[in-house]
Amino acid sequence: MTIQAKYPYYLANKSQHSQATIDVTDKYSGDVVTKVSVADAAVIDQAIDAAVQATDAMRKLPPYKRQEILSHCVSRFQERAEELAQSLCVEVGKPIKDSRGEVSRLIDTFRIAAEESVRIEGEVLNLEISARAKGYRGMDRRVPIGPCSLISPFNFPLNLAAHKIAPAIAAGCPFVLKPASRTPIGALLIGEVLAETELPDGAFSILPCHRDAAEALTTDDRFKLLSFTGSPEVGWALKAKAGKKKVLLELGGNAACVVDEDADLDDAVERMVVGAFYQSGQSCIGVQRVLVHDAVYESFRDKFVTATKRLKMGDPKNDDTFIGPVISADEGERLKQWIDEAIAAGATLLCGGGRDGAMVEATLLENVPSELPICAEEAFGPVAVLSRFESFDEAIQEINNSRFGLQAGVFTRDLYKAMKAWDELVVGGVVIGDIPSWRVDHMPYGGVKDSGLGREGIRYSIEEMTERRLLVIRGLG
Template identity: 40%
Template sequence: MDMLIDGGWTGASDGAVDPILNPATDEEIATVPRATAADVARAVAAAQQGRDAMARLPSHRRFEILESVARRIEAHQVELGRLLCRENGKRIGETTGEVGVAARIFRGYAEEAKRIFGKSVPLDAIPGRERSLAITLRQPLGVVAAIVPFNYPVELWSHKVAGGLAAGNAVITKTPEDCPLAVLEISRYLEEAGLPRGAHQVLTGGRDVGEALVRSDGVQLVAMTGSTAAGRRILEVAAPTLKKVHLELGGNDATIICDDADVADTADALIRGRFTSGNGQICCAVKRVLVHRSIHAPLLEAVVAGAKRLRLGDPMDPSTDVGPLINRRSAERVEAQVNQAVADGATVLAGGARRGSFFEPTVLIGVSPGTPAFAEETFGPVLPLIPYDDFETALTLANDSPFGLQAAIFTRDLRRVMRAYEVLDVGTVVVNHTTAVRVETLPFGGNKGSGNGREGIHDTLEQMTKVKTLLLHEIFGPAN
């Protein structure tokens, strides 16, 4: 498959390509161009014309384009889900569902394109300004660089590209290296829906492509989902140009299980939230489980039994519970983290073994606060259960992290819920449900090392627009 630059599907300027492998089989399923610095420069130059055309495009037309893409995604949901499954490795039910979510996201931004409102501000609160008025408009930023991760590429790209276009920007997408194919296919729908030339372009390739976009003077906003290390690097590279940077980064989400939680329901939620959702590769997956000591033993028994029942295998098989990680390197990284946890005193009660790109659902006990297995993000199906005695101690442990994306609490006690909501330094507190949840109409994002800003149908447009004010001096009163 080719990439999209200046209205045309093209290879790299030097002809270089990268293979795209099925992580379950290592089969090559396609090749894509490896974009060069010249390709990036060409795309950024074309985006300058695209941004002007998008700024002139009325909101009803932006609505029509995005709505038509949503309908086309829905019409091709099954084949897109199969394509995403083959390149990404998530279970076929998950990838098909992700495509459906993307259609909803496109439709949501289509509607919001008609609701980018300014406001009027009476100035009579200011002495001497009683007869004056100000009005504001929200205008496009210009060119948005959308840097997309591998774990939920279609869904997370949809927020960036549909949000950027709904706001009247031009968008340049940098696809994930391992799984760009479904994004490229839906980009065809966008291109055929009537966007102005250069309004949306897609570059494939490595980190150097992303860095070149971030460094460019012709880009006004970088919207990136990825690792915290990558986010820090983007901030460094973007600093000289003073462009806006919106980052949704890693997480080490804590789940607090109180003594009144239902053991069976909680165990099911933990298994879904850590093992069977995204094969454990989710920024907001269940990462650290803090369990009241009174129910630690029965909950541990239920989680271990559930983990051992899970079927590891071909993600295209509907009976599979857990597929491969995105590539062998990722599985080897998870293996090394588990081995380090054991060396630090942890015990493996289920799983713990790697087979190629597959890693068994793994349950750990004996993980101590402060060790890497507690403090660092493990991007794979590994679940540590840690007992606690006092609720306030659990809150302190939950906050003892450089990350602050989401947290969950399982309890029937509303006062505990509100206490957790008050003190946990995270973007979202989830009650009686796994942290591995994202609702496109809610603000999503974190604090500390988990990023800045919030992404969602009602929030992204604020990130992707700028405010312009008109001050009307002495506008009220009798005319001269």
């Protein structure tokens, strides 16, 4: 695939080039591979105005038309799947196998949205709860909330943008999307496909921009909803400035996974390698804390270390590469500092620990003080910390002893422990028999505590992007 020399942004459904650009680098080589047009505050204001002007047309767009638009996107993404995967591999540094996997999820997300676009329904209400309400009938339906501000992160430039764009179209909401500045190509390729459709004029804008130009995406009252995926520090700050609009936040985590004494250790290790090191650990539900029952701790640890040492690190364009770069050398340096800080505090380095620029080795640690950043904060890199527990209650308490609460995984064959985990873990989702990183794109997804508020997953996003409107009919006679 040849990456274009320059990419436009999309303003009110149309591609436009600007004098101002941002460089996009190959995250493995560090070379600048393309330039992307960047929007200023005036362009963003035009985009918001266009979305407002498109509100009525989007509301009136019949569900079958919304479905046709989304289905067109599915077909085009399937046709351009390898191009999309190669662009991901370059702009994120995501190993090519993982990049192709993300493209398949992009297609799933739009396909699910196409299906859900014709299933947005209300209910008939029985209002006759007393003599006063005799003869009254009620029903409600969901109506689009209006213009949406969408801000997507760098780590899944296709699918996490899709989780905002596709339900907005299905719900009938115009939108303005700001993709991550370091990885904007994926969202712009989605825009290229959207521009082929019959969306009403002004229905979408996709605008790479600098943070100082993007203030209106948070503060402008013409938006009725802000959906942000990114760091907790930025997300909560945006919520504080968002005014009266509805706010959805998908933020960070430091996901924990329990390996109980009855678990199949070989299976748990196989899945844990994926959970901890897939995409170089740059996932908010990547496995960061591994809690292992004391009775099987040494056996699990040894198997996990052996499997981790086998992982190939290198050029993400190679099919056999598992560990590629993290997003930048600065992030690599931060991770290295956190690892070294843990070792200096008495932690044991089981494997890895090395760093060369943005390349960070798959790293396992044990005996890490729980208050250190590598345990207490979001590592967002290829590092996992092992610890022991004696009782299941102890493991649950340790998982809950975190300011984050996105998802947790539990390897157990005990039904009662599985239900106890679901009852007592303060997280958005509990995965039994697998890693917390497991997700399919129609399930409700989101966190509690500092991990955010609201839920994504197409049907749940549509609910967030619509409002109930009630009809009451007084019966006569």
